Amino acid sequence: MRLRCSQLQVTFPTSSGSVPALRDLSFDSREGEFLTFVGPSGCGKTTLLRVLAGLLAPDAGEFERIPGPHDDNPSVLLVSQEHNLFPWMTACANAAFGLEMQGVPRAERDARAGELLARLGCASKERAYPCQLSMGMKQRVAVARCFLSDPAMMLMDEPFAALDCQTRMVLQQELLDLWEQDRKSVVFVTHDVEEAILLSDRILLLSEGPGAVVAEYEVPARRPRRALLEMDGDLWELKQRILGSLRLAAGSVRYACVS
Amino acid sequence: MRLVRFIGARFWLVALLLAGWQFLSARRILDPLFFPPPTKLGATFAALLLSGELGRGLSATLARTCLGLFAGVVCGGLVSIVLCVSPRLRTAVQPLVSALYSTPRLTMLPMVMLVFGVNEASRLALVALSAGLVIVIQVSDAVRGVSRDYVDLATNYGASRAVIVRRVYLPACLPQIFTALRLCTGRALVLTISIEMMISNDGIGSMIWSSWQSFAIDKLYVSVMLAGVLGLLSGPMFQMIEHRFVPWRSGQA
Numbered sequence: 001m002r003l004r005c006s007q008l009q010v011t012f013p014t015s016s017g018s019v020p021a022l023r024d025l026s027f028d029s030r031e032g033e034f035l036t037f038v039g040p041s042g043c044g045k046t047t048l049l050r051v052l053a054g055l056l057a058p059d060a061g062e063f064e065r066i067p068g069p070h071d072d073n074p075s076v077l078l079v080s081q082e083h084n085l086f087p088w089m090t091a092c093a094n095a096a097f098g099l100e101m102q103g104v105p106r107a108e109r110d111a112r113a114g115e116l117l118a119r120l121g122c123a124s125k126e127r128a129y130p131c132q133l134s135m136g137m138k139q140r141v142a143v144a145r146c147f148l149s150d151p152a153m154m155l156m157d158e159p160f161a162a163l164d165c166q167t168r169m170v171l172q173q174e175l176l177d178l179w180e181q182d183r184k185s186v187v188f189v190t191h192d193v194e195e196a197i198l199l200s201d202r203i204l205l206l207s208e209g210p211g212a213v214v215a216e217y218e219v220p221a222r223r224p225r226r227a228l229l230e231m232d233g234d235l236w237e238l239k240q241r242i243l244g245s246l247r248l249a250a251g252s253v254r255y256a257c258v259s
Numbered sequence: 260m261r262l263v264r265f266i267g268a269r270f271w272l273v274a275l276l277l278a279g280w281q282f283l284s285a286r287r288i289l290d291p292l293f294f295p296p297p298t299k300l301g302a303t304f305a306a307l308l309l310s311g312e313l314g315r316g317l318s319a320t321l322a323r324t325c326l327g328l329f330a331g332v333v334c335g336g337l338v339s340i341v342l343c344v345s346p347r348l349r350t351a352v353q354p355l356v357s358a359l360y361s362t363p364r365l366t367m368l369p370m371v372m373l374v375f376g377v378n379e380a381s382r383l384a385l386v387a388l389s390a391g392l393v394i395v396i397q398v399s400d401a402v403r404g405v406s407r408d409y410v411d412l413a414t415n416y417g418a419s420r421a422v423i424v425r426r427v428y429l430p431a432c433l434p435q436i437f438t439a440l441r442l443c444t445g446r447a448l449v450l451t452i453s454i455e456m457m458i459s460n461d462g463i464g465s466m467i468w469s470s471w472q473s474f475a476i477d478k479l480y481v482s483v484m485l486a487g488v489l490g491l492l493s494g495p496m497f498q499m500i501e502h503r504f505v506p507w508r509s510g511q512a
Contacts, residue, residue, distance in 0.1 A: 055411050078415050083408035088430035088507045101416045129507040149416065 001068050001076070001152035001185050003029040003052065007061035010047050021047040023210035025061070029185060031068045036188040036196040039206030040246065045189040046080075048211065049155045052187060053078040068185070071152035073102075078155045081162060084142035085130040091117065091141045092126040098149030109148075116144045120174055136167040140174070147178055153185045160195065172198060173226070180224045193242050197235055198225065205245055215245045295477045300484075303477040312466075317485070319462040323379075324451045327386025328444060334387065335394030342395065343402050356395055364389045364446075365453050372458070382454050389450050390443040397439035401432035434501075434508050441497040445490060452486050463489075 008025040011018040021044040029035045037045055050056040052063065053076055067074050077098070085094045092113050093100075099109035117126055120140045130138055139159055146154055160168045172195065179186065190196050196203050197219055205215040220234050231239060277297045283289040284296035291299075307313040342349040368385055375381040405428055413423045455464025463486050470479035501508070 050411075053415055055415065075417060076415075078412075080408070083406060084412070086409060086412070086427070086430070088433070088505075098416050101418055101422070131507060 001071055001074070002031045002033070002066050003027075003063060003153070003185075003187070004066065005052075005061070005063040008048070008051060008058045008063060009060040010044070010051060010056065010058050020210035022051075022058070023212050025206075025212050027204055027213050029187060030202075032183045032185055033202060034179065034183075034186045034188065034200045036190060036200035036203050037206050038190060038193060038196045038203055038242065038246070039211060040208045041191060043206040043208050044211030045191075045206065046157055048206075049078060049080075049157045049187065049189055052076065052153075053155050065153070067152055073150055073152060075149065075151040076153045076155060077146050077149055077151040078157065079139075079142050079146050079159045080157045081159060085133075085138055087130050090127050090129055091122060091133060091137070094130065095141050095144040095148060098145050102149065112148060113144065116148060117141065120144060134167075135162055136171060139163065139171060143171075143175060143178070150182075151184065153187065156186065156188045158190050161190070161192075168195075175199065176225055193239055193246070194231065196242070197221070197231075197239060203242065205242065215242075217242060293476065295480065300477055300480050304481045307478065307481060313481075313485070316461060316463050316466045316482070319459075320448075320451055320455065320464065320489075323382060323455075323462060324386065324444075324447050327383045327451065328390050328447045330383065331387035331390025331443065331447070332394055332440070335391030336398070338391065339395050339398035339402075342399055349399060356392060359388075360392050360396060364450055365457075368454060368457065377458055382451070382459065385454060386447050386450050390447050393443035393446065394439050397435055397442070398432065401435035401439075402428060404435070405431045434505050437497065437501045437505060441494065441501075444493050444497065448486075448490055448493060 005028070006026045008022050009020070010022040011020045013019075025044075025048065037048065039045055047056065051058050055078070065074075065076065085091075086097070089097070092110060095117055096104075096109040096113035099112065100106075104112075114123070114126055117123060117140070120143075122137055122140055122144075125133060125137055130141075133141070143159065160171050163171065176199065188196075188199060200219055203217045203219060204213050205217075206212065207214045217238060219238065280289070280294065281296045281298060284291050284294050295303075304313070338352075342352060364385060367388070368381070371385045371388075372381045375384055409427050409431060410423060413427050418426065451462070452464040452467070455462035456468040457464075459465045463482050466482040467479060467486070470476070470482060
């Protein structure tokens with residue numbers, strides 16, 4: 001599935017008037033692309049994903065979902081940063097929730113969920129409830145649920161932001177391995193530039209609230225990739241360019257506020 | 260061994276107090292007429308148990324509590340469902356429920372008797388009303404407290420409204436529903452015994468009041484203590500049921 005968004009606009013009403021979260025946000029995504037939005041906190045990244053997931057209607061602008069040739073299941077699924085799992089279901093039942101909604105019989109969905117969880121190193125935690133899982137395990141289960149449903153597009157809202165550095169690296173590699181099998185379209189959101197370079201094909205930079213696309217970068221690294229991607233040559237330069245633009249994107253708004 | 264430690268940790272103070280009481284009463288520092296020694300209370304307890312009076316009182320109180328509780332929980336549950344479906348009705352019903360909830364339940368006994376008469380129906384109706392109010396307040400509170408994130412998550416995976424109710428709202432509210440049940444069981448017991456003191460010829464409350472009237476002080480103590488023990492037992496009973504039905508809460512690592 002690919003997306004075509006033009007002039008998206010979202011404002012939130014507050015007690016002191018309405019606050020714009022997204023302003024005139026336009027972009028196109030490609031079929032099978034790993035597209036990442038990077039931006040300073042409060043740039044409307046989460047709002048954008050909620051719009052794309054169909055959980056929030058934009059106040060203005062349009063977006064179109066164009067199914068690809070191999071999309072049997074046209075759904076668009078969201079993996080968020082927190083509150084990803086139902087506390088009242090075991091890890092296995094949570095991972096199998098998407099299959100349950102698709103009407104897959106219990107034995108089959110439990111087997112498939114168990115298999116994927118085992119591959120992600122959660123085999124012993126299958127019967128555990130989320131309160132007994134570490135943050136890393138929880139996100140693995142959430143990612144497993146998303147992949148098991150085999151959606152046409154996956155939206156990921158800083159899924160690894162709350163993890164410690166080592167766990168994040170392990171999960172990034174697991175995500176790369178899983179994703180590079182089928183290469184379904186992904187829209188990923190992060191504030192971590194290295195993570196963006198490691199995972200994505202293309203990076204879009206968002207300005208600080210209200211969010212709008214201010215820059216675009218292609219990532220020249222080949223696939224399959226390793227989580228210990230050498231940040232040298234082109235990639236190092238790319239990282240510096242993005243960091244520079246990020247500072248500008250954050251700064252310009254602040255100057256605008258002062259004047 | 261674990262059981263001994265479990266009981267020891269909870270009841271050493273009770274045992275100490277009883278021993279002190281026994282000592283003071285035997286030495287006549289406490290007037291044994293007003294404070295009969297625990298050994299004498301034990302003998303009275305055994306006598307009441309053997310004569311069957313205790314069993315009759317206990318079963319009357321328990322039957323009344325359970326019946327009233329059952330009726331109240333069922334009615335309260337049904338009302339809660341209606342209120343969840345219709346937010347407009349909920350807004351209108353809220354002040355009524357709050358007013359009833361903050362009125363001491365026993366003060367409504369005369370009104371209830373005007374409607375049902377001085378009979379079993381009145382006693383049950385008041386217990387049921389009390390339980391129903393707790394359920395309605397707690398359940399609507401629980402439903403409003405369900406995180407939007409979980410509803411969004413289920414919606415995102417294509418869950419229908421019915422599925423969201425069954426797989427999200429119901430389990431999300433279950434812990435608070437159990438809290439409500441525990442709360443209204445305790446209240447139902449207290450209320451039943453209070454009502455029995457006023458308008459009943461059987462039950463523990465009636466035993467307490469008639470012992471007071473006939474100045475059977477040891478029987479009075481035994482009945483009051485029995486009421487206390489009943490309340491004490493209802494807590495752990497619910498905890499056991501809750502562990503069974505809400506494993507994700509008790510499973511905290």
